[in-house]
Amino acid sequence: MRIGMAVVDGVFDSGLSAIMDVLGTANSLSTRDGGAPPFSVTVIGAGPQVRTGNGLSLTTVPVGELPHGTDLLLMPAVGFQAPDRVVAAVREPANAWLLELAAACATAGTPLAAACSGAFFLAESGALERRRVTTSWWLGPAFRARYPAVVLEDSRTLVQDGPVTTAGAAFAHIDLALWVVQRHSPALADLVARYLLIGDRPSQAAFALPTQLAQADPLMAAFERWARTHLADPPPLAEAARTLGVSQRTLQRTAQTVLGRSPLEFIQDIRLDEATFLLRTTTLSAEAIAGRVGYRNVSTLRELVRRRRGSSLETLRRGGVDAPAQDATPS
Structure with a gap:
């Protein structure tokens, strides 16, 4: 060749x-x-x-x-x-x-x-x-x-x-x-x-920093800040749109255009980012961390980590990853 x-x-x-x-x-x-x-x-x-x-x-x-x-x-x-x-x-x-x-x-x-x-x-x-x-x-x-x-x-x-x-x-x-x-x-x-x-390595989505991605657009940067202040008890997206002075449709469209994902998917990115930070910098239990990032059940957070990071809460706490995420298989 x-x-x-x-x-x-x-x-x-x-x-x-x-x-x-x-x-x-x-x-x-x-x-x-x-x-x-x-x-x-x-x-x-x-x-x-x-x-x-x-x-x-x-x-x-x-x-x-x-x-x-x-x-x-x-x-x-x-x-x-x-x-x-x-x-x-x-x-x-x-x-x-x-x-x-x-x-x-x-x-x-x-x-x-x-x-x-x-x-x-x-x-x-x-x-x-x-x-x-x-x-x-x-x-x-x-x-x-x-x-x-x-x-x-x-x-x-x-x-x-x-x-x-x-x-x-x-x-x-x-x-x-x-x-x-x-x-x-x-x-x-x-x-x-x-x-x-x-x-094998995980998808690069595991390393994307929500804050850095959001800086590409003022509305997304404001939405990222709003989301971080409401992680523990997130109100409906309609409230976020009203707070930011845009329609919910505009928020949805801008997130898809700039980030390639919906506002809810972006909030999941932020939750995962915050959970990873807490796992590596505190001694909080997995259950307490799940509550802080908006999940009533730690099993929901475990599933998010498995799906997005191909990892486990225990491995993230040690600072590593386990296996490639299932959606990261090359075409």
């Missing part, structure tokens, strides 16, 4: 190296008994060199000098955490070549893949319209606002929709690279995972 890895100035160092390490290990394991390496990776840039997010120089093949086509165009993340910096990179005229390349590949039927903020570049090219994709959880509101025609499932670690595959935050680059190997050979992917000690 000929893989074209498209990179721009500011490329995320760890994401790039994770992909290269997984594919390199797959090649090494395939050739140890005399076989041929299954993957050929060409790092493509606008010119002969790019600078990574940590300031390292990376040699690239200029896009205009590619000696052959690609079987897969892959876009790692850029090393920016702030959504506005990601959008600025996407709009940077110096990066227009990547958008043109992605659009051309999509037109030709060449599979596309991206991790984390790399999905913004594919979306900007128009290649993701009406496709299901994922990206880093903290970039979700900015992505939804800029690309309303793309179906964002940012609680997923890996999403495949036809010829397009996207992965979530940061080290989901590993999941994306393993997906590439698995397309060639599931047995080889399993061997690579065991050699590199790559284990």
Whole structure:
């Protein structure tokens, strides 16, 4: 498989190296008994060199000098955490070549893949319209606002929709690279995972911070503050809407547009966030914590933790997670 890895100035160092390490290990394991390496990776840039997010120089093949086509165009993340910096990179005229390349590949039927903020570049090219994709959880509101025609499932670690595959935050680059190997050979992917000690991980929804997500919109920020003050005995959503000076329909629509979830689902996120904080910083019983976050029965909180975190109250209290959440299985 000929893989074209498209990179721009500011490329995320760890994401790039994770992909290269997984594919390199797959090649090494395939050739140890005399076989041929299954993957050929060409790092493509606008010119002969790019600078990574940590300031390292990376040699690239200029896009205009590619000696052959690609079987897969892959876009790692850029090393920016702030959504506005990601959008600025996407709009940077110096990066227009990547958008043109992605659009051309999509037109030709060449599979596309991206991790984390790399999905913004594919979306900007128009290649993701009406496709299901994922990206880093903290970039979700900015992505939804800029690309309303793309179906964002940012609680997923890996999403495949036809010829397009996207992965979530940061080290989901590993999941994306393993997906590439698995397309060639599931047995080889399993061997690579065991050699590199790559284990299953929960959905990135487990790490989304409600407060940070809500900051993308003033109404959602106000709703998040309102919800936190009413967790123990939550009044109806209609009261929240009246307090915030909007209709209940506007509250519902804004939550869905900005956060990709209903107001009630967002309140569950906040409850889970607060319960996790109390478990890790107090000696309150699980029953007392359940009451503080609005649940009469601790069993309801246990089920929320199991479903959203793939974990248990006891494990969260120790600061860990158990197993991947059931809804986080890659497509």
